[in-house]
Amino acid sequence: MKIIIRLFNNNKKINIAILIMCIYCLFLLIIRATITQNIYLFFLIWNLFLAIIPYVLMIYLRTQENIRKNKIKIYLIVGIWLAFLPNSFYIITDLIHLSLSDSSTFWYDLSLISSFAFVGFFLGMQSILEFEKxxxxxxxxxxxxxxxxxxxxxxxxxxxxxxxxxxxxxxxLTNPKHLFLDIGLQLITTKTILFSLHFGILIYLFYTSKKIIFNTKSN
Structure with a gap:
C-alpha cells in the first residue's frame, strides 16, 4: 500500500487527472449498461487496465533509485513495459465495435469508446515521457x-x-514460438509495415505535440 501511495504522489496532479478520467469512463459505461440492460463494451475496462500497467511500471522504475545499479532488473522492467505499452494506444482500434451498435446507441457508443481511447492515449503519452526522463x-x-x-x-x-x-x-510468455514466428513473417510484408508506420506516426505526433505543450507551459 505504501508503494502505491508513493507512486500516486509522485505525479499527483497527473494521477488525479487520470483517476478522474477513468471514473468518467466507468460512469459512461455504467449508464449504458443501465439503459440497455447488457454489459456489452465492458471489455473496455480490461483494455484500460492493460493501458495503466506500462504507466505504473515506468513510474515505479523512475522513482526507485536503488534499481538504477541493477541493470538486469532495469532491462526486465523495460522489456515488460515495452510489451504492454501498445495496449495504451490499442483502445482506439476498439472503435471497430461501433459496427455492432444500432442507431439508438451509436453516438453514445462513439463518445464512450472515444473516451476510453483518449485515456489510453494519455496514459501512453505519459508513459513514454516518463521513460524519456x-x-x-x-x-x-x-x-x-x-x-x-x-x-x-x-x-x-x-x-x-x-x-x-x-x-x-x-x-x-505463454505462446512465444508462434508469436515470434509470426513477427518474423509479418515484418517483411508491406501491409504490416504500412499499418505499423501509420499508427507509429500518429503516436509520435501526439508525443511531439504533448512535449511542445508541456515545454510551452514550463516556459
Whole structure:
C-alpha cells in the first residue's frame, strides 16, 4: 500500500487527472449498461487496465533509485513495459465495435469508446515521457531521436499484432514460438509495415505535440 501511495504522489496532479478520467469512463459505461440492460463494451475496462500497467511500471522504475545499479532488473522492467505499452494506444482500434451498435446507441457508443481511447492515449503519452526522463539519467538527448520514434513504430506493430493477428502481451510468455514466428513473417510484408508506420506516426505526433505543450507551459 505504501508503494502505491508513493507512486500516486509522485505525479499527483497527473494521477488525479487520470483517476478522474477513468471514473468518467466507468460512469459512461455504467449508464449504458443501465439503459440497455447488457454489459456489452465492458471489455473496455480490461483494455484500460492493460493501458495503466506500462504507466505504473515506468513510474515505479523512475522513482526507485536503488534499481538504477541493477541493470538486469532495469532491462526486465523495460522489456515488460515495452510489451504492454501498445495496449495504451490499442483502445482506439476498439472503435471497430461501433459496427455492432444500432442507431439508438451509436453516438453514445462513439463518445464512450472515444473516451476510453483518449485515456489510453494519455496514459501512453505519459508513459513514454516518463521513460524519456529515465533514459536521460544515463544518456544525452540525442538518443531520443532514435529511441522514441522506434518505440512509436513498435507500438504500431504491437497494435497490428493485437488487432489483426489477435495476440496478447502475455503471449510473449505463454505462446512465444508462434508469436515470434509470426513477427518474423509479418515484418517483411508491406501491409504490416504500412499499418505499423501509420499508427507509429500518429503516436509520435501526439508525443511531439504533448512535449511542445508541456515545454510551452514550463516556459
Amino acid at each position: 529515465f533514459l536521460l539519467i544515463f544518456y544525452n538527448e540525442k538518443i531520443l531521436f532514435i529511441i522514441i520514434p522506434t518505440i512509436c513504430f513498435l507500438c504500431g506493430f504491437g497494435i497490428y499484432l493485437g488487432r489483426i493477428l489477435r495476440y496478447n502481451s502475455w503471449d510473449v
